[in-house]
Amino acid sequence: MRSCFSELKQQLHHRLQKSKSRVKFVRHAIAGSALCLIGTVVAAVASAIGVTAHELIAFVSTPCLMVYLPRDKFSKKELANAAQLDAAARGCVLSHDLDTIDRLVNRLHSAVEHDRQSIRIGLGRGKDKNVILEVVKDLRKDRAKFLDGLKELEDHICLLFKMVNRARKLLLEEITSHSSIVS
Structure with missing residues:
Protein backbone atom coordinates (compact mmCIF):
# COMPACT_ATOMS: atom_id res chain seq x y z
CA MET A 1 0.00 0.00 0.00
CA ARG A 2 2.84 2.32 0.87
CA SER A 3 4.46 1.85 -2.50
CA CYS A 4 1.11 2.43 -4.23
CA PHE A 5 0.57 5.63 -2.23
CA SER A 6 4.10 6.71 -2.91
CA GLU A 7 3.67 6.09 -6.62
CA LEU A 8 0.30 7.85 -6.62
CA LYS A 9 1.87 10.79 -4.78
CA GLN A 10 4.64 11.02 -7.39
CA GLN A 11 2.13 10.87 -10.25
CA LEU A 12 -0.02 13.54 -8.64
CA HIS A 13 3.05 15.72 -8.02
CA HIS A 14 4.15 15.24 -11.65
CA ARG A 15 0.68 16.13 -12.94
CA LEU A 16 0.52 19.13 -10.62
CA GLN A 17 3.87 20.41 -11.97
CA LYS A 18 2.65 19.83 -15.52
CA SER A 19 -0.56 21.71 -14.83
CA LYS A 20 1.31 24.61 -13.23
CA SER A 21 3.66 24.85 -16.22
CA ARG A 22 0.69 24.93 -18.57
CA VAL A 23 -0.91 27.72 -16.55
CA LYS A 24 2.38 29.65 -16.66
CA PHE A 25 2.64 29.11 -20.39
CA VAL A 26 -0.91 30.35 -21.01
CA ARG A 27 -0.32 33.40 -18.79
CA HIS A 28 2.89 34.27 -20.67
CA ALA A 29 1.16 33.71 -24.02
CA ILE A 30 -1.72 36.00 -23.04
CA ALA A 31 0.69 38.67 -21.80
CA GLY A 32 2.77 38.39 -25.01
CA SER A 33 -0.33 38.57 -27.19
CA ALA A 34 -1.54 41.62 -25.28
CA LEU A 35 1.84 43.35 -25.79
CA CYS A 36 1.76 42.53 -29.52
CA LEU A 37 -1.79 43.85 -29.81
CA ILE A 38 -0.86 47.08 -28.02
CA GLY A 39 2.23 47.47 -30.24
CA THR A 40 0.17 46.89 -33.40
CA VAL A 41 -2.44 49.45 -32.35
CA VAL A 42 0.25 52.03 -31.57
CA ALA A 43 1.96 51.40 -34.94
CA ALA A 44 -1.36 51.64 -36.81
CA VAL A 45 -2.24 54.92 -35.12
CA ALA A 46 1.21 56.34 -35.87
CA SER A 47 1.03 55.32 -39.52
CA ALA A 48 -2.51 56.74 -39.81
CA ILE A 49 -1.26 60.05 -38.41
CA GLY A 50 1.66 60.00 -40.87
CA VAL A 51 -0.56 59.21 -43.86
CA THR A 52 -3.05 61.89 -42.85
CA ALA A 53 -0.27 64.46 -42.54
CA HIS A 54 1.10 63.54 -45.98
CA GLU A 55 -2.36 63.68 -47.54
CA LEU A 56 -2.97 67.09 -45.99
CA ILE A 57 0.34 68.39 -47.33
CA ALA A 58 -0.40 66.98 -50.79
CA PHE A 59 -3.93 68.39 -50.77
CA VAL A 60 -2.71 71.86 -49.81
CA SER A 61 0.33 71.94 -52.13
CA THR A 62 -1.31 70.50 -55.31
CA PRO A 63 -3.05 73.72 -56.40
CA CYS A 64 0.19 75.65 -55.83
CA LEU A 65 2.22 73.21 -57.93
CA MET A 66 -0.30 73.13 -60.80
CA VAL A 67 0.53 76.75 -61.54
CA TYR A 68 4.17 75.86 -62.22
CA LEU A 69 3.59 72.76 -64.39
CA PRO A 70 3.60 73.34 -68.17
CA ARG A 71 0.33 71.49 -68.70
Missing part, protein backbone atom coordinates in the same frame (compact mmCIF):
# COMPACT_ATOMS: atom_id res chain seq x y z
CA ASP A 72 -0.48 72.66 -72.20
CA LYS A 73 2.93 71.90 -73.67
CA PHE A 74 3.08 68.57 -71.86
CA SER A 75 -0.33 67.42 -73.16
CA LYS A 76 0.51 68.51 -76.71
CA LYS A 77 3.77 66.58 -76.54
CA GLU A 78 1.99 63.46 -75.29
CA LEU A 79 -0.70 63.78 -77.98
CA ALA A 80 2.02 64.09 -80.60
CA ASN A 81 3.73 60.98 -79.27
CA ALA A 82 0.42 59.11 -79.26
CA ALA A 83 -0.27 60.12 -82.87
CA GLN A 84 3.19 58.93 -83.93
CA LEU A 85 2.72 55.63 -82.13
CA ASP A 86 -0.69 55.21 -83.76
CA ALA A 87 0.80 55.85 -87.20
CA ALA A 88 3.54 53.32 -86.50
CA ALA A 89 0.98 50.77 -85.32
CA ARG A 90 -1.06 51.18 -88.50
CA GLY A 91 2.04 50.17 -90.45
CA CYS A 92 2.50 46.97 -88.47
CA VAL A 93 -0.53 45.10 -89.80
CA LEU A 94 1.38 43.27 -92.50
CA SER A 95 1.37 39.79 -90.94
CA HIS A 96 -1.57 38.60 -93.07
CA ASP A 97 0.26 39.57 -96.26
CA LEU A 98 3.46 37.91 -95.03
CA ASP A 99 1.52 34.71 -94.32
CA THR A 100 0.07 34.77 -97.85
CA ILE A 101 3.53 35.23 -99.36
CA ASP A 102 4.86 32.40 -97.21
CA ARG A 103 2.09 30.07 -98.42
CA LEU A 104 2.74 31.00 -102.06
CA VAL A 105 6.48 30.37 -101.70
CA ASN A 106 5.80 27.01 -100.04
CA ARG A 107 3.41 26.04 -102.83
CA LEU A 108 5.98 26.98 -105.52
CA HIS A 109 8.73 25.14 -103.64
CA SER A 110 6.53 22.03 -103.46
CA ALA A 111 5.87 22.25 -107.21
CA VAL A 112 9.60 22.49 -107.96
CA GLU A 113 10.34 19.51 -105.69
CA HIS A 114 7.56 17.53 -107.38
CA ASP A 115 9.02 18.32 -110.82
CA ARG A 116 12.51 17.34 -109.66
CA GLN A 117 11.17 14.05 -108.33
CA SER A 118 9.35 13.38 -111.62
CA ILE A 119 12.56 14.03 -113.58
CA ARG A 120 14.52 11.68 -111.28
CA ILE A 121 11.94 8.96 -111.78
CA GLY A 122 11.98 9.49 -115.55
CA LEU A 123 15.77 9.34 -115.71
CA GLY A 124 15.87 6.39 -113.33
CA ARG A 125 13.84 4.22 -115.69
CA GLY A 126 16.64 4.26 -118.24
CA LYS A 127 16.04 4.73 -121.92
CA ASP A 128 12.27 4.15 -121.88
CA LYS A 129 11.02 6.93 -124.18
CA ASN A 130 7.40 6.63 -123.06
CA VAL A 131 8.28 7.47 -119.45
CA ILE A 132 10.44 10.42 -120.50
CA LEU A 133 7.67 11.70 -122.82
CA GLU A 134 5.15 11.43 -119.95
CA VAL A 135 7.48 13.41 -117.66
CA VAL A 136 7.97 16.11 -120.33
CA LYS A 137 4.21 16.24 -120.91
CA ASP A 138 3.58 16.67 -117.16
CA LEU A 139 6.25 19.39 -116.94
CA ARG A 140 4.67 21.32 -119.83
CA LYS A 141 1.24 21.00 -118.25
CA ASP A 142 2.51 22.16 -114.83
CA ARG A 143 4.52 25.04 -116.32
CA ALA A 144 1.43 27.24 -116.79
CA LYS A 145 0.33 26.70 -113.20
CA PHE A 146 3.86 27.42 -111.99
CA LEU A 147 4.08 30.66 -113.98
CA ASP A 148 0.66 31.72 -112.64
CA GLY A 149 1.92 31.05 -109.11
CA LEU A 150 5.04 33.13 -109.78
CA LYS A 151 2.92 35.99 -111.10
CA GLU A 152 0.67 35.83 -108.03
CA LEU A 153 3.74 35.85 -105.75
CA GLU A 154 5.15 38.85 -107.59
CA ASP A 155 1.84 40.71 -107.23
CA HIS A 156 1.70 40.03 -103.49
CA ILE A 157 5.31 41.11 -102.97
CA CYS A 158 4.66 44.36 -104.88
CA LEU A 159 1.51 44.94 -102.82
CA LEU A 160 3.46 44.33 -99.61
CA PHE A 161 6.18 46.81 -100.61
CA LYS A 162 3.50 49.34 -101.52
CA MET A 163 1.88 48.97 -98.10
CA VAL A 164 5.26 49.26 -96.34
CA ASN A 165 6.06 52.44 -98.25
CA ARG A 166 2.63 53.88 -97.47
CA ALA A 167 3.08 53.14 -93.77
CA ARG A 168 6.55 54.71 -93.80
CA LYS A 169 5.15 57.80 -95.52
CA LEU A 170 2.37 58.18 -92.93
CA LEU A 171 4.83 57.75 -90.09
CA LEU A 172 7.23 60.32 -91.52
CA GLU A 173 4.34 62.76 -92.01
CA GLU A 174 3.31 62.28 -88.37
CA ILE A 175 6.86 62.80 -87.17
CA THR A 176 7.42 65.95 -89.22
CA SER A 177 4.00 67.44 -88.39
CA HIS A 178 4.66 67.13 -84.67
CA SER A 179 8.38 67.85 -84.64
CA SER A 180 7.86 71.46 -83.57
CA ILE A 181 5.71 70.38 -80.62
CA VAL A 182 8.13 67.71 -79.41
CA SER A 183 11.16 69.99 -79.44
Whole structure:
Protein backbone atom coordinates (compact mmCIF):
# COMPACT_ATOMS: atom_id res chain seq x y z
CA MET A 1 0.00 0.00 0.00
CA ARG A 2 2.84 2.32 0.87
CA SER A 3 4.46 1.85 -2.50
CA CYS A 4 1.11 2.43 -4.23
CA PHE A 5 0.57 5.63 -2.23
CA SER A 6 4.10 6.71 -2.91
CA GLU A 7 3.67 6.09 -6.62
CA LEU A 8 0.30 7.85 -6.62
CA LYS A 9 1.87 10.79 -4.78
CA GLN A 10 4.64 11.02 -7.39
CA GLN A 11 2.13 10.87 -10.25
CA LEU A 12 -0.02 13.54 -8.64
CA HIS A 13 3.05 15.72 -8.02
CA HIS A 14 4.15 15.24 -11.65
CA ARG A 15 0.68 16.13 -12.94
CA LEU A 16 0.52 19.13 -10.62
CA GLN A 17 3.87 20.41 -11.97
CA LYS A 18 2.65 19.83 -15.52
CA SER A 19 -0.56 21.71 -14.83
CA LYS A 20 1.31 24.61 -13.23
CA SER A 21 3.66 24.85 -16.22
CA ARG A 22 0.69 24.93 -18.57
CA VAL A 23 -0.91 27.72 -16.55
CA LYS A 24 2.38 29.65 -16.66
CA PHE A 25 2.64 29.11 -20.39
CA VAL A 26 -0.91 30.35 -21.01
CA ARG A 27 -0.32 33.40 -18.79
CA HIS A 28 2.89 34.27 -20.67
CA ALA A 29 1.16 33.71 -24.02
CA ILE A 30 -1.72 36.00 -23.04
CA ALA A 31 0.69 38.67 -21.80
CA GLY A 32 2.77 38.39 -25.01
CA SER A 33 -0.33 38.57 -27.19
CA ALA A 34 -1.54 41.62 -25.28
CA LEU A 35 1.84 43.35 -25.79
CA CYS A 36 1.76 42.53 -29.52
CA LEU A 37 -1.79 43.85 -29.81
CA ILE A 38 -0.86 47.08 -28.02
CA GLY A 39 2.23 47.47 -30.24
CA THR A 40 0.17 46.89 -33.40
CA VAL A 41 -2.44 49.45 -32.35
CA VAL A 42 0.25 52.03 -31.57
CA ALA A 43 1.96 51.40 -34.94
CA ALA A 44 -1.36 51.64 -36.81
CA VAL A 45 -2.24 54.92 -35.12
CA ALA A 46 1.21 56.34 -35.87
CA SER A 47 1.03 55.32 -39.52
CA ALA A 48 -2.51 56.74 -39.81
CA ILE A 49 -1.26 60.05 -38.41
CA GLY A 50 1.66 60.00 -40.87
CA VAL A 51 -0.56 59.21 -43.86
CA THR A 52 -3.05 61.89 -42.85
CA ALA A 53 -0.27 64.46 -42.54
CA HIS A 54 1.10 63.54 -45.98
CA GLU A 55 -2.36 63.68 -47.54
CA LEU A 56 -2.97 67.09 -45.99
CA ILE A 57 0.34 68.39 -47.33
CA ALA A 58 -0.40 66.98 -50.79
CA PHE A 59 -3.93 68.39 -50.77
CA VAL A 60 -2.71 71.86 -49.81
CA SER A 61 0.33 71.94 -52.13
CA THR A 62 -1.31 70.50 -55.31
CA PRO A 63 -3.05 73.72 -56.40
CA CYS A 64 0.19 75.65 -55.83
CA LEU A 65 2.22 73.21 -57.93
CA MET A 66 -0.30 73.13 -60.80
CA VAL A 67 0.53 76.75 -61.54
CA TYR A 68 4.17 75.86 -62.22
CA LEU A 69 3.59 72.76 -64.39
CA PRO A 70 3.60 73.34 -68.17
CA ARG A 71 0.33 71.49 -68.70
CA ASP A 72 -0.48 72.66 -72.20
CA LYS A 73 2.93 71.90 -73.67
CA PHE A 74 3.08 68.57 -71.86
CA SER A 75 -0.33 67.42 -73.16
CA LYS A 76 0.51 68.51 -76.71
CA LYS A 77 3.77 66.58 -76.54
CA GLU A 78 1.99 63.46 -75.29
CA LEU A 79 -0.70 63.78 -77.98
CA ALA A 80 2.02 64.09 -80.60
CA ASN A 81 3.73 60.98 -79.27
CA ALA A 82 0.42 59.11 -79.26
CA ALA A 83 -0.27 60.12 -82.87
CA GLN A 84 3.19 58.93 -83.93
CA LEU A 85 2.72 55.63 -82.13
CA ASP A 86 -0.69 55.21 -83.76
CA ALA A 87 0.80 55.85 -87.20
CA ALA A 88 3.54 53.32 -86.50
CA ALA A 89 0.98 50.77 -85.32
CA ARG A 90 -1.06 51.18 -88.50
CA GLY A 91 2.04 50.17 -90.45
CA CYS A 92 2.50 46.97 -88.47
CA VAL A 93 -0.53 45.10 -89.80
CA LEU A 94 1.38 43.27 -92.50
CA SER A 95 1.37 39.79 -90.94
CA HIS A 96 -1.57 38.60 -93.07
CA ASP A 97 0.26 39.57 -96.26
CA LEU A 98 3.46 37.91 -95.03
CA ASP A 99 1.52 34.71 -94.32
CA THR A 100 0.07 34.77 -97.85
CA ILE A 101 3.53 35.23 -99.36
CA ASP A 102 4.86 32.40 -97.21
CA ARG A 103 2.09 30.07 -98.42
CA LEU A 104 2.74 31.00 -102.06
CA VAL A 105 6.48 30.37 -101.70
CA ASN A 106 5.80 27.01 -100.04
CA ARG A 107 3.41 26.04 -102.83
CA LEU A 108 5.98 26.98 -105.52
CA HIS A 109 8.73 25.14 -103.64
CA SER A 110 6.53 22.03 -103.46
CA ALA A 111 5.87 22.25 -107.21
CA VAL A 112 9.60 22.49 -107.96
CA GLU A 113 10.34 19.51 -105.69
CA HIS A 114 7.56 17.53 -107.38
CA ASP A 115 9.02 18.32 -110.82
CA ARG A 116 12.51 17.34 -109.66
CA GLN A 117 11.17 14.05 -108.33
CA SER A 118 9.35 13.38 -111.62
CA ILE A 119 12.56 14.03 -113.58
CA ARG A 120 14.52 11.68 -111.28
CA ILE A 121 11.94 8.96 -111.78
CA GLY A 122 11.98 9.49 -115.55
CA LEU A 123 15.77 9.34 -115.71
CA GLY A 124 15.87 6.39 -113.33
CA ARG A 125 13.84 4.22 -115.69
CA GLY A 126 16.64 4.26 -118.24
CA LYS A 127 16.04 4.73 -121.92
CA ASP A 128 12.27 4.15 -121.88
CA LYS A 129 11.02 6.93 -124.18
CA ASN A 130 7.40 6.63 -123.06
CA VAL A 131 8.28 7.47 -119.45
CA ILE A 132 10.44 10.42 -120.50
CA LEU A 133 7.67 11.70 -122.82
CA GLU A 134 5.15 11.43 -119.95
CA VAL A 135 7.48 13.41 -117.66
CA VAL A 136 7.97 16.11 -120.33
CA LYS A 137 4.21 16.24 -120.91
CA ASP A 138 3.58 16.67 -117.16
CA LEU A 139 6.25 19.39 -116.94
CA ARG A 140 4.67 21.32 -119.83
CA LYS A 141 1.24 21.00 -118.25
CA ASP A 142 2.51 22.16 -114.83
CA ARG A 143 4.52 25.04 -116.32
CA ALA A 144 1.43 27.24 -116.79
CA LYS A 145 0.33 26.70 -113.20
CA PHE A 146 3.86 27.42 -111.99
CA LEU A 147 4.08 30.66 -113.98
CA ASP A 148 0.66 31.72 -112.64
CA GLY A 149 1.92 31.05 -109.11
CA LEU A 150 5.04 33.13 -109.78
CA LYS A 151 2.92 35.99 -111.10
CA GLU A 152 0.67 35.83 -108.03
CA LEU A 153 3.74 35.85 -105.75
CA GLU A 154 5.15 38.85 -107.59
CA ASP A 155 1.84 40.71 -107.23
CA HIS A 156 1.70 40.03 -103.49
CA ILE A 157 5.31 41.11 -102.97
CA CYS A 158 4.66 44.36 -104.88
CA LEU A 159 1.51 44.94 -102.82
CA LEU A 160 3.46 44.33 -99.61
CA PHE A 161 6.18 46.81 -100.61
CA LYS A 162 3.50 49.34 -101.52
CA MET A 163 1.88 48.97 -98.10
CA VAL A 164 5.26 49.26 -96.34
CA ASN A 165 6.06 52.44 -98.25
CA ARG A 166 2.63 53.88 -97.47
CA ALA A 167 3.08 53.14 -93.77
CA ARG A 168 6.55 54.71 -93.80
CA LYS A 169 5.15 57.80 -95.52
CA LEU A 170 2.37 58.18 -92.93
CA LEU A 171 4.83 57.75 -90.09
CA LEU A 172 7.23 60.32 -91.52
CA GLU A 173 4.34 62.76 -92.01
CA GLU A 174 3.31 62.28 -88.37
CA ILE A 175 6.86 62.80 -87.17
CA THR A 176 7.42 65.95 -89.22
CA SER A 177 4.00 67.44 -88.39
CA HIS A 178 4.66 67.13 -84.67
CA SER A 179 8.38 67.85 -84.64
CA SER A 180 7.86 71.46 -83.57
CA ILE A 181 5.71 70.38 -80.62
CA VAL A 182 8.13 67.71 -79.41
CA SER A 183 11.16 69.99 -79.44
